[in-house]
Amino acid sequence: MAVSNEAIPAPRSRARVRADQVVSTLSRVRELGLVFALLLIVVIVGFQQPRFVSPNNIRQILEAVSILGVLAVGQTLVVLTRNVDLSVASIVGLVAYVAGDLFKQNPGISVGLVIGLVLLMGLGLGAINGLLVTYGQVPAIVATLGTLYVYRGIDYLIASGQQITVSDVPDAYRAIAGAELFAIPLPIVITAVIVLIATYVLRYTRFGRQLYAVGSNPEAARIVGLQRDQVVFAAFALSGLLAAVGGILWGAKFGAVDARAAYGYELQVVAAVVVGGVNIFGGVGTVIGAVLGAIVLGSIQNALTILRLNPFWLQAISGGVILLAVLIDALITRRLQRMLMARRQR
Amino acid sequence: MHQDQAQPAVELTGITKQFGAVQALRGVQLVLYPGEVTALVGENGAGKSTLVKMLAGIHQPDQGTIRINGEQVVLDGPLAARARGIAVIHQHPTLFPDLDVAENIYMGRQPRDRFGRIDWRAMYADVTRLLATLGEEINVRAPVRALAVADQQLVEIAKALSLDARVLIMDEPTASLSAREVDRLFAIVRRLRDQGVAILFVSHRLDEVYALCDKITVFRDGAYVLTAPTSELSTEETIRAMVGRRLESLFPKEDAEIGDVLLRVRGLTRAGVFRDVGFDLRRGEILGMFGLVGAGRTEIARVLFGVDRADSGTIELDGRPVQLSSPASALRHGIGYVPEDRHAQGLVLEHAIAANITLPILPRLARWGLLNRGREQAVAGDYATQLQVRASGLDQIAAALSGGNQQKVVLSKWLATNPKVLILDEPTRGIDIGTKAEVHRIISHLATEGMGILLISSELPEVLAMADRVIVLHEGTVTGEFSRDAANQETVMFAATGQDEMLVTTNGRL
Numbered sequence: 138m139a140v141s142n143e144a145i146p147a148p149r150s151r152a153r154v155r156a157d158q159v160v161s162t163l164s165r166v167r168e169l170g171l172v173f174a175l176l177l178i179v180v181i182v183g184f185q186q187p188r189f190v191s192p193n194n195i196r197q198i199l200e201a202v203s204i205l206g207v208l209a210v211g212q213t214l215v216v217l218t219r220n221v222d223l224s225v226a227s228i229v230g231l232v233a234y235v236a237g238d239l240f241k242q243n244p245g246i247s248v249g250l251v252i253g254l255v256l257l258m259g260l261g262l263g264a265i266n267g268l269l270v271t272y273g274q275v276p277a278i279v280a281t282l283g284t285l286y287v288y289r290g291i292d293y294l295i296a297s298g299q300q301i302t303v304s305d306v307p308d309a310y311r312a313i314a315g316a317e318l319f320a321i322p323l324p325i326v327i328t329a330v331i332v333l334i335a336t337y338v339l340r341y342t343r344f345g346r347q348l349y350a351v352g353s354n355p356e357a358a359r360i361v362g363l364q365r366d367q368v369v370f371a372a373f374a375l376s377g378l379l380a381a382v383g384g385i386l387w388g389a390k391f392g393a394v395d396a397r398a399a400y401g402y403e404l405q406v407v408a409a410v411v412v413g414g415v416n417i418f419g420g421v422g423t424v425i426g427a428v429l430g431a432i433v434l435g436s437i438q439n440a441l442t443i444l445r446l447n448p449f450w451l452q453a454i455s456g457g458v459i460l461l462a463v464l465i466d467a468l469i470t471r472r473l474q475r476m477l478m479a480r481r482q483r
Numbered sequence: 484m485h486q487d488q489a490q491p492a493v494e495l496t497g498i499t500k501q502f503g504a505v506q507a508l509r510g511v512q513l514v515l516y517p518g519e520v521t522a523l524v525g526e527n528g529a530g531k532s533t534l535v536k537m538l539a540g541i542h543q544p545d546q547g548t549i550r551i552n553g554e555q556v557v558l559d560g561p562l563a564a565r566a567r568g569i570a571v572i573h574q575h576p577t578l579f580p581d582l583d584v585a586e587n588i589y590m591g592r593q594p595r596d597r598f599g600r601i602d603w604r605a606m607y608a609d610v611t612r613l614l615a616t617l618g619e620e621i622n623v624r625a626p627v628r629a630l631a632v633a634d635q636q637l638v639e640i641a642k643a644l645s646l647d648a649r650v651l652i653m654d655e656p657t658a659s660l661s662a663r664e665v666d667r668l669f670a671i672v673r674r675l676r677d678q679g680v681a682i683l684f685v686s687h688r689l690d691e692v693y694a695l696c697d698k699i700t701v702f703r704d705g706a707y708v709l710t711a712p713t714s715e716l717s718t719e720e721t722i723r724a725m726v727g728r729r730l731e732s733l734f735p736k737e738d739a740e741i742g743d744v745l746l747r748v749r750g751l752t753r754a755g756v757f758r759d760v761g762f763d764l765r766r767g768e769i770l771g772m773f774g775l776v777g778a779g780r781t782e783i784a785r786v787l788f789g790v791d792r793a794d795s796g797t798i799e800l801d802g803r804p805v806q807l808s809s810p811a812s813a814l815r816h817g818i819g820y821v822p823e824d825r826h827a828q829g830l831v832l833e834h835a836i837a838a839n840i841t842l843p844i845l846p847r848l849a850r851w852g853l854l855n856r857g858r859e860q861a862v863a864g865d866y867a868t869q870l871q872v873r874a875s876g877l878d879q880i881a882a883a884l885s886g887g888n889q890q891k892v893v894l895s896k897w898l899a900t901n902p903k904v905l906i907l908d909e910p911t912r913g914i915d916i917g918t919k920a921e922v923h924r925i926i927s928h929l930a931t932e933g934m935g936i937l938l939i940s941s942e943l944p945e946v947l948a949m950a951d952r953v954i955v956l957h958e959g960t961v962t963g964e965f966s967r968d969a970a971n972q973e974t975v976m977f978a979a980t981g982q983d984e985m986l987v988t989t990n991g992r993l
Contacts, residue, residue, distance in 0.1 A: 341600040343593055346582075350590050353579040360539075360577050361590050362562040420581035 168414060170465065171429040175436065182440040189443050196322065202428075202435035203324040204229075204386045208406040209413065209427040210335045211379030214372040216410055217339075219352040219419030220270060220277035222373060225380040226402035227288035228262050232384025233391075233398045234292055237301030240310065248309045256381045262288060263377015267370035285403065289396075296396035303392035314390035324386050328428075331379065335424040348372060352419025408455065409434055412462040434458065490553050492517045492650050492681035493538070493569075498547035500533055507533040510547065511707040513700055515650060515681040520672060522692040522713070523685045525702035526725055526775075526943065531685050534702075535654045538683075539571040540564035551650070567650075570643030574655040576635040580628035585610040587627050588642045613641050617671055633664035640671060651675060652683045657691055658777050669695050687775045689718055689980045703727050719973070722980070726943060726972040736949055737927045742766030744802070745935040746818075746904050748787070751796030756782045757959035760796070764904065764935040769926065771950025771970075772939045775979050778956040780939045781823055784906050787937070788820035789813035800904070814843060819902030821893050823909045823939075829893040832882040836874055837863035839881050840895045866895035870925055887918025894925060905929065906937045911945060923949060943972055957981040 183190040208225050215222045232255045239251045262284070269280035303311075316323045339345035347368045351358045358365050388394050413430025415422025434455055441451050493515040500508040508530045515521050525531050536542045537549070540558040548555050551567045558564045564571070578587045585606045586593070594609065596602045610623045614637070621634055630638070636656055643651055653672075657665045672695060676682055686692055692699060692713070699716055701708040701724040708724045746764040751757070757779035764770045774780045785791045787798065789807035797804055800816050807813045813820070822829050830839055840863040841848055848858045863877050870891045874884055881892060890910060897905060907926065911919045926949060930936055940946050946953055953970045955963035955978035963978030 343591065343595075343601065346586060346590065346593065346601065349582055350579050350586075353581040354577065357577040357579055358590075360561045362560075362565065363591050416581075420579065 168423060168426045168429060171413065171426060171433060175429065175433055178433070178436050178440060182436075182444065186443050189440060194439065194443070196325075198432070198435050198439045199325050200322050201439070202431050203322075203328040204383050204390070205402075205405060205409055205431040205435065206328045206428045207331055207379050207383045207386065208402075209409040209431045210331055210424050211376035211383075212406050212410045213413075213415050213422060213424050213427040214335070214339075214348060215277070215376045216415050216417060217348045217352045217419055217422060218369050218372050219355065220369060220372070221281065221407065221417070222263075222266060222376045223278065223281040223403050223407075224262070224266055224284040224288055225376060225383070225406055226399045227285050227292065228259055228377055228380035229384040229387055229399040229402060230396065231262070231288050231292045231295075232259055232381045233388035233394045234296055234301065234396060236310075236385060236388050237306055237394050238295065240307060241301060241305040248307060251310070252385060255385060256378060259381020259384065260374055260378045263374040263380065264370070266377065267373030270373060271366035271370050289400070292396045292398075298396075300395040301388070301393060306388070306392060310389055311392055312389075314386060324390070327382070327386070331382070332424055332428055339424060344368070344371070349420050352416075352421075354420070405434065405455075408459050412459055414462070414466065416466070430462070489516055491515060491550070492552060493683075494550040494553075495534075495537075496548050496550075498534070498537065498544045498549075500530075500537070500542060500545050507705050508544070509704075509706045511702060511705070513683075513707075514710070515683055517649070517679045517681045518676055519698060520676050520682040520684055520696045521698045521700060521710075522696035523683055523700050523702065524687060524689070524692060524721065524725060526687075526941070529702040529725070530705040531702060532654065533705075535571060535573075535652055535683075535685060538564065538569055538650075538652050539573075540569075565646060568646075568648050569650045569652065570646055570648035571652040572636060572639045572643065572654065572656055574658055576627075576632070576639050578627045578635055578638060581626055583624050583626055584614075584621055584630070584638055585623040587638055588613070588645050609645075610641065613645055617641060617644075618667075633660050633668070636660075636668070637671075644675075648680065650681045650683075652685070654685045655687075655776070656684070657686065657688060665691065687980060689721060692721075693718070701725055718977075722973055722976045726976055736769075736923075737931050739767040739769075739927075739930040739951075740933075741768045741951065742933065745800065746787075746937075747797075747799040747802075749797045749799075751783065751786065751793050751798070753782065753786060753791065753793050757956070760956075760959075760961055762954050762961070762964070764937055766933050766935055767930050768951045769930050769936045769938055769949055771946035771953040772937060772956065773941070773943060773946045773953055773975055773979060774956035775941065777958065778979070779959040780941075780956055781908055782959075783956075784820060784822075784908050784937070784939055787813070787904075787906055788818060814900055817901070817903035818906065819897035819900055819904070820906045821890075821897055821908060821910055823912070829896075830881045830889060833880060835878045835880055836867060836872065836884070836892055837877040839892050840866055840899055842896060843900050862899060863895070866898055867892075870895050870898075871921065885918070887922070890918070890922060891925075894922070898929075902934065904935045904937065906939070908939045909941065910938070911940070911942070943975060947971065947975070955979050 179190060188194060208229070211225065212222055235258065236251050236255045239246060239254065266281050266284055269275045269284070270277045273280070314324055318326045339348065347358070347363050350363060351365050351368050355365060387399060391398070409431035410422070410427045411417060411430070412433055413422065413427035415427055437454055437458060438451060441448065441454065491514045493513070495511065495513040497510045497512065498508050499510050511530065511534065513523070513534065523531050523534070533542060537544055538558065540561045540563050543557070543559060549558060550556065551569070556567055558567065579590065582590070588610055589606055593601045594605045607623050614621055614623070617637060617640065619637055621630070621637065627635055627638060656668060660668065672682060672684070684692070684696055696713050698710060698712055699721060700710040701721065703725060708727070743766055744763045745766050749761045751760040760783055762770065772780050772783070782791065786793045787807065789809045789812050792808070798807060799805065805816050807816065807818070810820070831842070837859055841859050844862070845854065848855050848862065860877060867874070867877060872888050872891045872895065874888060881889060884892065910926065911922050926936060926938065938946065938949055947970055950970070951967050953965045953975060954961055955965070955975055957979055958981065962981060963975065965974060
């Protein structure tokens, strides 16, 4: 509809437009804060113990974080829609064991085939979560808590006390964790590629934007005609798929796997996402932020080892970092709200 | 203005809608022409919002037909309404607070380049241009959360424009705007009208209706009353059509002896909600507080019960200033509050009647932290009998009761605290007529026992019949105070719609 350009009273002042800009920058400050926190850790720990910033150690940190990073990407997709996926660690464990078992039971089986099969399995397990939440209308925290136990239970049943040993799996599979591309360990490359793809999807596809929309205001999403259920379902399915990638990396890295692989790991994943500034109530956050969150947590873990601190500190400090991150987030939000109120009163 | 032969953009006939026991719309009609602004006015509960939701595709009529450009249609969802060129701007914008302005306008249909990527540059340019045609300069990259409500509404309007809407429905769009923002909005609406958009302007601010609209349609109690050109209908006639003439015999009022001032409120202000509110409430008096949606009635009640804090002003009880910092302190001072939404705030639906009644006085019924069941039953039984709560027993859970009996349980609960001042917020909303009369009888009886009662209601006949005195609020300020004799439908409604010249006091007449 064309609208003619007559004079309209009371155009907006420049000052108000600028205030809008300040607010919009503020809401992007979350990732910057993480980078700052990371720098702080590097400077403080690096000063105490230069070994911390050696290329070798940095490589070690990133390698350790790569699996967490992949899972954090999947979790971010889900959390953006105002849901959560607690079953990811169980999927990692199940995939890692099933892949190993396939190699053990079928010597000479193609590595590519096994990878394809377990990726499909992850996708399917994620799809079950998605169906429970959308079609079944079960709140995500309950639905995935249930599948957390169910998937792990299946893992125990299949393993029935057995273990996959290093000798059970072919070298080509182990190479996924051991190989390098341009001197960079393959897991890091894989994670980086996934982060790039996910960032692209979230930024440049309608599907990606709909993840934000559904989480930001489900009712508004319905009114503008988005297919809410399909979007949420897809997020869970993708989270399952990425958990399977995590499971493959896990199996390749450790070689020896039993049914307890990655037990309790989901909490670290959620922690990374939350520390990474992804709003647990949906609609806000980036994959880069979530991965930075994972790196921050990984660096703290590594630093405590390097500084030879009592490992018992680890949990408490990780918890403190989570609280700090959420607190800062809440402060920013409240600050925003107050600025808005002030402007409305004018 | 349309010509007589012009085809209506929207034509509703014989629309009926029922929600449970409530008849929201009874065979109403509405016609919108291209290039015209039509006002839809009516009291609270007249059925305006239901009609709007029907045009938005959120509700479907039980009976009746909807025609768009002469063609009969079924609007079975928001998308269907949108496809027919209908855009609805709801009272509270339905936007994505975390996403930026441009995306809110283009969600789900973002422009894409030839690789299928979202073309942000094109989207920002488009939206900037769109807003410029509205004469507005809003940062299109700012998250909507950061915008004032007025600007959020502009985003909604821009969205409607980008969808090429031919019918624009605005539900109380000015409710949270400043005078300047209203002017700006009106200028935009007039321009859209001149371009042939059919506009429905739902409002209860008559001054705005007269400033903006070409025609007025009046609804009352879910029924159609009249449609007339604005120029041919005086404000008085409109108000009379809105309130009508209704029986008052439903509300029995006992004469109570009115005593000393019990509650004195002066200069009570809560920024952005209400300001400089002052009144006295005497022993044995029923003080009616009337106002339309957004007048600030409930907000004042919440401050008087210590839920919210006032920014300034004083509250005196029995001549002594009091600080009401929490509901507990309000209770200690003898103030009881029956909230508007009894489901959300008044009852624990899953609990038994007895447990609900004794909830605020639990400490009194307990010894060493253990509840004395016998005393609980005795106290609850007392009030339940007194108020004639109809239930199978005190153990029946509250959810199983009818609306009227639930309300009696809520009343019992507060009576058990022995309040001096009882604030009743919409005490008879959603209650059948028989029980309504009973609730009125109870209220009236409480006053004769010396309780001071603040009766908040959006039902004018109820206020007029029950109250010894009426204060009227309009957008957070007291715009009128009437004695029982001086209060009638017209005087009160004039004050409630903010008609300045009608600022009248106790002895004022029309």
